Structure formats: C-alpha cells, structure tokens
Amino acid sequence: SQELEQSPQSLIVQEGKNLTINCTSSKTLYGLYWYKQKYGEGLIFLMMLQKGGEEKSHEKITAKLDEKKQQSSLHITASQPSHAGIYLCGADRGVTNAGKSTFGDGTTLTVKP
Amino acid sequence: DTAVSQTPKYLVTQMGNDKSIKCEQNLGHDTMYWYKQDSKKFLKIMFSYNNKELIINETVPNRFSPKSPDKAHLNLHINSLELGDSAVYFCASSQDLGGRSPLHFGNGTRLTVT
Numbered sequence: 633s634q635e636l637e638q639s640p641q642s643l644i645v646q647e648g649k650n651l652t653i654n655c656t657s658s659k660t661l662y663g664l665y666w667y668k669q670k671y672g673e674g675l676i677f678l679m680m681l682q683k684g685g686e687e688k689s690h691e692k693i694t695a696k697l698d699e700k701k702q703q704s705s706l707h708i709t710a711s712q713p714s715h716a717g718i719y720l721c722g723a724d725r726g727v728t729n730a731g732k733s734t735f736g737d738g739t740t741l742t743v744k745p
Numbered sequence: 746d747t748a749v750s751q752t753p754k755y756l757v758t759q760m761g762n763d764k765s766i767k768c769e770q771n772l773g774h775d776t777m778y779w780y781k782q783d784s785k786k787f788l789k790i791m792f793s794y795n796n797k798e799l800i801i802n803e804t805v806p807n808r809f810s811p812k813s814p815d816k817a818h819l820n821l822h823i824n825s826l827e828l829g830d831s832a833v834y835f836c837a838s839s840q841d842l843g844g845r846s847p848l849h850f851g852n853g854t855r856l857t858v859t
Contacts, residue, residue, distance in 0.1 A: 665847050674749070674835055674850030675788075682845070718786060724845060732801060733778075733848060735788040 635659060636723055636736035644742045645711050653706045653739045655721035661701045663724030669738070670717045678706075682724070708741075716743045748772050751836045751851035758826055759859055766821045766854045768836030774849070776800075776842045777819040779811060780835040782853070788835070794819055795842045823856075831858045 639654050655664065663682040667675040679688045681697035681704060688695055692709045708715055721736040751768040758764055770777060779791040793801035797813045808824045819836060833853045840846035 663845065667848075667850075672852070672855075674837075674852045675848070677847040677849065680847055720788065722848070732790060732793070732803070734790070738786040738788075740786075 635734050636721055638719075638721060638736035638739050640739060641737070642740040642742070644744065647712060647743055647745050648710055651708050651711055651741070653719050653741075655704045655706070655736050657702045657723060659702070659725075661697070661704075661723050661725075664697055664701075664704045665722040665724070665733075666695050666704070666706050667720045667722060667735075668717050669720060675720060680724075711741075711743045713743045713745055716741055749836055749838055749849050749851040751834075751854055753854060754852065755855050755857075757857045757859065760826055760828060762826050763822070763824045764826060764856070765823070766834055766836075766856075768819045768821070768851055770817055770836075770838040770849070772838055772840075772849060773817075774838040774840050775816060776839045777813065777816070778837040778839075778848065779819065779821050780837060780850075782833040782835060784832070791834075792819075792821075793842070800842060826856075826858045828858050831856055 637656050665680050666678040669675045679695045684699040684701045686697045694707045697704045718738045720738045723734050749770045776795045778793050782788045791805045792811045794813045810822045813819045833855050835853045836851040837848040839848050
C-alpha cells in the first residue's frame with residue numbers, strides 16, 4: 633500500500649468554482665510538499681508545510697497541514713483553466729529517510745471554461 | 746535558464762537495446778535523483794546521489810546504472826531494455842539530502858520500448 637493517498641483521483645470543475653484536494657499519510661510526516669505537473673513537463677514546486685496546523689497561501693492556492701501532521705489539503709479558490717494539471721503531494725520522511733521523498737498518486741484537475 | 750535539464754525528451758527504442766539519459770542542474774545543489782513515473786502517474790524514486798556519492802538505490806534492476814561525473818550531472822544508463830521499462834523518467838535535484846528542501850524537477854524523458 634502507498635504511504636501517501638490522494639483524493640479525489642480526478643476532478644472536473646467549472647471555471648470559477650472552488651475545490652479541495654486531500655493528501656493522507658499512513659505515517660507522521662516531518663513535512664509535506666505540494667507540486668503541480670502539466671502534461672509533458674516536470675513537477676513544479678508549489679508549497680512546503682512543516683509544522684502541525686501550518687497554512688500557506690500562494691495566489692489562489694492555500695495548503696494546510698493538520699495538527700497531527702498526517703493529512704494535508706490543497707484548496708483552490710475561483711479556479712481558472714491555468715490551474716488544470718496533476719497535483720501531487722510529497723512527503724519529507726526525516727533525516728533517517730533522507731533522499732527517499734515519496735509521492736501520492738496524484739489528482740488530475742480539469743477546469744472547464 | 747533551465748534549472749534542471751534532461752535529454753532526450755523522447756526516446757523510442759527496441760527491446761534489448763542500451764540507452765542513456767543525461768541530466769544536468771545549474772542550481773548548485775548537492776543532491777540529485779532519478780524518479781520513474783508509470784502510466785498511472787505514480788512517481789517512484791530510483792536513485793539518489795549526494796555530492797557524486799550513491800545514497801539510495803531503491804530495488805532497481807542492475808540493468809539501470811546511474812553515473813555522476815560531478816555533482817551537477819547525473820546520467821542514467823539502461824542496458825537490455827524491456828517493455829516494462831517504458832515510462833517517463835524524471836531527474837531532480839535538491840539543496841541537500843536533509844529532506845527539508847523541495848525537489849526541482851527536469852521536464853522528463855518519455856521512454857517507449859517496442
């Protein structure tokens with residue numbers, strides 16, 4: 633089983649609508665990253681969360697890490713076609729697992745104009 | 746100025762052939778990685794190098810051999826290619842191995858084995 637599970641696997645929304653993507657870990661996280669991938673391109677770093685309860689925002693995207701550091705959510709407000717892509721969460725497993733960043737299986741977002 | 750660049754972008758080859766993918770980063774990072782993304786978009790780490798030293802080899806067949814001539818370069822050579830090797834291979838780098846710095850990814854190499 634995967635260490636990071638994302639939901640939903642895919643999401644189709646109308647432009648202007650809000651949406652949330654979730655990432656759940658089977659183990660306590662030292663930190664969590666959110667990335668976005670467009671077709672044919674690499675992953676683009678969005679945000680990193682390290683403290684329980686932490687929340688960060690960039691433009692219309694907000695990410696939160698719960699107090700127990702086992703779940704994160706990514707919220708997009710007033711979605712636009714430019715938000716379309718695959719969103720992946722990635723885990724920081726701490727120094728003992730350094731270099732072994734693991735990823736969720738991604739959420740494919742389609743935004744209809 | 747591409748931070749992490751890998752070549753080629755596309756690679757189509759027949760079973761049994763040997764091929765290489767090259768990766769270079771100009772970010773001054775100490776750590777570089779190879780990831781494999783399968784058809785279901787699942788991203789799995791293959792290798793991790795820190796200052797040219799192999800740190801992680803995640804149960805990858807020994808047909809895959811990474812080489813790091815210097816800390817800005819990490820190449821991947823694959824021998825005797827198999828159908829199951831078809832995937833997108835991503836090179837990435839990070840400031841260090843501590844896990845507290847985000848990964849910077851190349852645009853991927855789509856390998857198709859026929």
